[in-house]
Amino acid sequence: MATFGIAIAGLTAMGASSSQTATALAVMLFGYGVLSIGLSVWLKMPISVVWSTPGAAFLASSQILGLTFDKAVGAFLVSSLLILLTGLWPALGKLVAKIPPQISAAMLAGVIFPFVVATVHAGVDYPLLILPPVILWLLLNRFIPIWASPVSIALGFVLIALSPEVNDISQGSFLPEFSFVGPVFDVAIILAIGVPLYLITMASQNLPGLAIMSGLGYQIPSGKVFRATGLGSALTSFFGGFGLNLAAITAALNADEHAAKDPSRRWIAASFGGVVYILFGVFAAPFAAFVLAVPRELLLSLAGLALLNTFAGSLRTAVSEDGLRLAGVATFIIGAAGITVLGIGGAFWALVVGVLIWLFTKKR
Template sequence: MFQLLSTGLIAGIAGFASSFTLVVAGLQAVGASDAQAASGLLILTVLMGLVTIGLAWRYRMPITVAWSTPGAALLIVAAQGDIEFRAAVGAFIVCAVLIVVCGLVPALGRLITNIPQPIASAMLAGILFTICLAPITAAVEYPWLGLPMVVTWLILLKVAPRWAVPGALVAAVVAIAVTSGGTPFPGSTIVPQLTFVMPTFDPIVIVSLGIPLFIVTMAGQNVPGFTVMRTYGFAVPAGPALTVTGAASAASAFFGGHALNLAAITAALTASEEAHDDSSKRWIASVSAGATYVVIGLGAGLATALVTIAPPVVVVAIAGLAVMGALIASVRSALEAPEHRIAAIATFLVASSGITVIGIGSAFWALIVGAIVMVWLGWRTQRSRPNRRIDAATTLPEK
């Protein structure tokens, strides 16, 4: 039992510490005040804990729920223009409703998950790329803050990879505390409290933020989440999992949260032999992780206050270290198929450019450009293929 509980505790701490700065920075980028960002972090952390406990308990599987990390990165990239936070919350709700619909209508879920992998991965890579540049910028602009963080990350990446990002966070916190001269935190920001946000539904923001958020959450988190669980022999019921996480996302949106989904990395901890040799007992580790999230959520105000007093580029730099592995995986997946590499690179370049056209951000245009390039090159290939098939019919039996 100790092994199960301790694994869940580690998963909860690592899951929160590795990317909470990205969540806060993302919410602030789309117009959230400090209080609204703290509220969003609080509701996301508590709800992902409660939903994790509920799903793990109900299905006796080590199901773990997390916030959308690539979605939080998207918020930073999408904030090239001025976005009112109420409109961003409206986009969050649209994203949540679409996730619920995917759970209720399996055909839609299959349609979204069948978006060509090179396009989806390249869009995610483009979003993460700008975030992963932040450690370099921070090390140059604020060397007394950025260098200790990066060096600590590199050292722990060699000796204790699981603690590399939390260790970098601790190094950054110490450096910030030393250089800030003991700047006190405002008491009102430390006390955890929920702040209700009345949403507005702006079509431009929905297209530039809500739809891409939905796609990266599904393709970048839910699909890998299901895959990780299958790897360890657990067939998570897709319909209920998507419906519940989508409904929880909608509830969190009214208090500033962006999106919840199935976890992948933390799920690999609670679903593996590391949690327990007996797979039928590993759900207890997820319950432990969920309880850890609920407790940690009470410190959301303090976490947000810490992010607020740090230079923005340093905050994003911590997040950049956290998503470095996701960037590598996305690039590898995007370029895996040689015939789609041009389309993938086009998607990546548009997504990372940060352009805004008619008020719509680069993530949406990346999907459009990638799809156009893929269709065009695919069409050209189909036009020229019949002659080749005659010459090599025996060696090209496939399409």
């Protein structure tokens, strides 16, 4: 539920209509299902494909740009082609990996910061709707952390659904039209959305996903996976999809001993997960209609709760090394400031400034 809400917030911030939002969700879920099944069966490894929740949060935080959806789709397509190029040309992936993780994490923390703050504001403005999920999240995070976000977010949506804050769902209900969105390429928008989305996807999903799978004993052929997900992302972008990428946490769930005793058979769990994604795609539209009826500030507050652990981890990484602390802090501040310069959003400038400070201050 939380990832659905963040994805919907991201798409609407990019200028998508209700029908375009439903189409994008359905197409991405179908894409995740097909790729999870296809890659797992082909490689006989438990490979799970999802959308990037941090990437969706980045899109939602970029509403200040006031985009039309066709320009956003152009940026989505460029981001997807960069993933495909990474699979075809490994040197690009190595170049991205050279960016210090402290800077990438700081950029991600800056992107997520507005959501975390939204939880605080909504807790003050709507205490009966937001404080119970927050308290439940704290309790579950102490004892069964893996369930903390989904259960508390579910409680939040139930409380909101029972409150008078929800708009008339019948006015916003819709079915996906699966209409083609012609991409419009704008250099400023590509730099503001496409390039940061690619870097966030690589830094927060693809590279950690490869590392997690390696730790579990699976040497994923990254070139094949990036080519498949990059091509799949490019195809779905014509319907509003903002990306298909290797899962990180979900991948671990399908690749450990709980999925199957025999490691050589754990690909079956990931394949079954693909079937579940496809079923979710069938019912994506009515759920999207409900989420779109929720006031934006409440939706962002629940998203902030879901992203709190990600924010904490990113902030910890950003300041983890003395020599990179200044670059990390500067990257975080610029990313969180919500600025726009020359029509390009703060995430791009945060990355540029962070890399420049790192290059200037690092020891020769």
